[in-house]
Amino acid sequence: MSSSSTHHPDDLAARREAGLERGANIGFNLDPVTGDGSLIDTPGVRSPLVLNNRTFHEITDIVCGYAENRAPRWWLPVFMASFTLAQIGGLFILYLVITGIGSWGMNNAVDWAWDITNFVFWIGIGHAGTLISAVLCLLKQKWRTAVNRSAEAMTIFAVVCAATFPGIHIGRQWMAWMLPPIPNANGIWPNFRSPLLWDVFAISTYGTVSLLFWYMGMIPDLAALRDRAQMRLLKDPERPVLTPLIPIRIDMIRARIYGLLSLGWRFSSRHWHRYEAAYLILAGISTPLVLSVHSIVSFDFATSVLPGWHTTIFPPYFVAGAIFGGFAMVLLLMIPLRELLPNFKDLLTLRHLENMAKILLATGSMVGFAYSMEFFIAWYGGSEPEVYAFINRATGPYWWAYWTMITCNVLSPQLFWMKRMRQSPAVIFLVSCLITIGMWFERFVIIVTSLHRAYIPAEWHMFHPTLVDIMIFAGSFGIFITLFLIFMRVIPVFAMAELKAVMPQASPHHHDDHHDHAAHAATGGAH
């Protein structure tokens, strides 16, 4: 927006160095393709949130383009594959409902296994979305605007996958309506002192609030898609119709559906004022909510008397692990999209990836601390079954699961102490893969290794998954990826309004102080 031609030559160099301006620059290593200089360390030059000196209009074009243009060539094959996987998973769920949960590999000792492992795995993944949208919003971390929309979408899809598992593990799935306190002919109410019931309330509240938060953030962006469709119709009323027989244009459908969903949002500042208040409230209440949800999930275990489950460290340890696993999933989705979608790298810079890698390092180390603290407390508490449970985890028949977990969750993120590693998308992607595997094993280790050696040796059993176990788990990935692929084709994957608001030219004072303090513009970040 600001006229770069009037800048002092040094200022231009600084802007190039920061990746705000295209062109050769001296002494700084830019990514030759993207001109990504967001990793800049020069004091006084703030890392830009959007690269290549994009205007507001370019942002709208780039972001809406993902939803309006033809799907990239890889989209349909990937969609078909994941949709097929989801369907197969669905068929196995049907088989499970018809046959009974005996078709899973559980037995009298190990009566929770992959079902609850998958539930905790998915619900944990969801937590990164809320963390990015709520906690980072309260902490005024502006870089969140690059990932919040897709992370929130990921949260909702992960909650969908998570909610499936407790729903189908109850045995008589048609009785699931008895989970909430619905008045019924038997005159019975649920047990409010049970953590499993707390879970029902926590998960359903979490899913609902995430959906409301996501939808509210989306209203202005849906309105932008509506207006663009309307403008195209006005500009060119003779646009091709869908089929020769039906006189409907795709933009007519867009204008209607996006119009309906955006509720007639007209970008009024009086509306924005209340909107921002509501957004801040939602961020404020989602923050304790996200902490409560995984704490309550951990109560399912912590309030029992089983060695290995009955520990007070569970709530904070579960929350840290959830954020850890969730960020890994965000990165798993975002790094390929960065490569596959045009101009994505201008909006999601290397600095954003580096920030998330740092969060992985921090939360991974917290999880590592929790693992060692469990051992310490088991020894310090002096309870024999407790000590046995932990020694058995590391050296018993499930030692391989335990050490997979340690390697993936504790050791692999330590790579990010090295700058080179946390600045390389390929390394971040690889580590995120390992973390996702490791976090699944963490839940498996907690659940199965604790159950397979309970107090009485007579109830010692191993767990062996069946095909139904495996296919339903694979199917949940199918559901997740299918939903995400649909999301990226119909909804703006970046929160455009928020992204524009953190750009330097969005400040009402940007143009005022421009003349007396030209170098100011090079700071890139907001004032």
Add this chain to the structure above:
Amino acid sequence: MSHATKVYVTKSGEEIFGVMAEFKNPADLYHAAEKTRDAGFTHWDVYTPFPIHGMEEAMGVKRTILPVIVFVMGISAAGLGYLMQWWMSRDYPLPVQGKPYDAWEAYIPITFELGILISAFTALFGMLIMNDLPLWFHPLFNRERFLRVSDDRFVIAIESKDSRFDPEKTKAFLSGAGATHVEFVEQ
């Protein structure tokens, strides 16, 4: 019904909703909003692709009471949620785990979750109701230029129902405030 508002019409005979003025950037818009506020207009609004920092002050908009409403609703929902559990545990006593029926500690998680749930609904729907949304039709949507607000345009619109409104004078006022383009909006 104190007095009938004046009705203005365009040359082609259509009723005027108001005047819409476009500004180059957020800074110009901000100053123009301050001028409009100081000129004493009441029925007017600023339209921007994203919320502009400090626009409330420039427009003289009062702080919203939405947080108070959300707080009251959230606390009430939590209280009712607690009462629900307390009553249901008496209506159908479950003698399990040797815990007393009114072990209040065990009711806290659900009390908390219900408070959050209703707060979230109140925040979203309260915001929409206070903004008179959904409102799928609005005269401004008929202007092609207005549709670009969702992209990168900055607009002030003064409505004809404002007591200080006068078609030509208001148009001149907005041009004088630095607008790059001014036009009438039909009802």
